[in-house]
Amino acid sequence: MPSSSIVVILGLALTSAAASAQSEFSASIPGARRIELRPDGNPTVFEVVVSAGRSTGLYFDSDLMGDGIDLEGRERFTLVDVGQATLRLVPSSRVMPGERFRLSVRFKDGAAPLSAAFLLRVHPAKAEPLIEVYRAKRTIETYQQEADEIRSELLHCQQENVRLKAEHDAPGGLAGLLATGALDESGIAARLVTKDVLQSSASTLAATFVITYRAKKEVAVAVHVATKAGDQPWSAKGALLRSKSGAELKVLRVWQEQPIPTDELRRIVVEAEAPEAGVQGPYSLTIWEDGPRTVTLGNVTFP
Template structure:
């Protein structure tokens, strides 16, 4: 739920009234992941994805024992805020992709389960912003909300499947762009934005050339990528295009010319859905490899 309204909501929840309205919060937060604890605590530790400088909030349906929180590598978190029924974590920039931390929380009432263990796994971009942890019975509202989210996800999958089938059956080249309505009479506009974009601190990858493109319904960023360190070839796993307000575009594909060795330059293209209204203003672009620390973050990416 990457939007400015979500950030405001999250801040309000943590600042005040969380404990008094906990049952309502757990029943109404859309998009939150749900974890249910077994009374015998026999299940393995639940994994939660975190990212550097990104807030992850855990909401519990029971009061926490504040002095009973154990967090491995606590000095590598810039914020660990323990509330009556909430825990907010913000990893510091020292946390890199692939890092793992063990988190143990304990509950005040002593009922089973008396504690819960989680495995925090660092990812370059895909942090889970909200996690609801249920120790007792869930309200009917939470099941209804979950059912709505499952239906919404099913509709999205059906739409994506229809789009993939249409693209698969479409002809190649310009005819394919026209048939899928990605191209209109205005054609495709392109810019060279190499001098405009800024590299985030700590990048081990370097964008030597950056070009941006826009059609009627799509945008694309072409990056000539140099790998400055690392023994293994760099192969892109994921990409994220986000507005300054925190709205993420739907990335359709990440195409890479070939695995990039240290000292080499390869071409990477990120394509995303975007209407004309969405492409106004600067974007941040992030690329990452699978289970590896090497990533690239570019800011001030603009489209024609």
């Protein structure tokens, strides 16, 4: 992954601190995405990713006008919580991946810019949990923090490049697993978890057979997915493994031999990093296509 493509990692949770009476943040929130509004020129519409049932919070450095919040499709959100300088959104299960909702807010003091506009894009799983919106100038501390986060991500990308190069240069088969350190004397453990997993009502495809695997540094989930009669073929585009605490395993690859034909059953394999041998789960697994259809499983555990 080239360093020019680095994106600062998003924060994992919305803080529960009470809103301050000051118009500026006393401290920046680590890991949050940062948006800066320009007081002049054409207004910019910023895209924000949301997901059904997951919280997305926007923290502003200026007080909001309570009756100046305009959210398209507001009835399809289970929570729209407007604070003094915060806005928390939770879409309901009625929203569909790929849908977009316009959001605008107005500021109380009447200074430029008077408002801010956002486009909420629904994703099956990867909601942005926390966003800081700056209207005034940012403090030097927030820039220093952002630089530290970028350096950390750069180091992670360099380590990832080393891993990918090692995999590319290694032989195939068991020799390759040993060469890259993915396999040790403990081998690979497997567990049939079909009866244990809970299929979400949000799933639009059926998972009929589920096996989990663990090696030295990685885990994998093999899911046999069936399409329905009359459905278009289905190809997995991405996946997410999230623990009950909200922590995510880094997904290394999502593999399937070919698109799943209409009214047939095929296997999809999701592989993720798992450096801590004691992490068995449970996890929720979401697999999505480039479209509205998803597979969502709960209570996924590893050997």
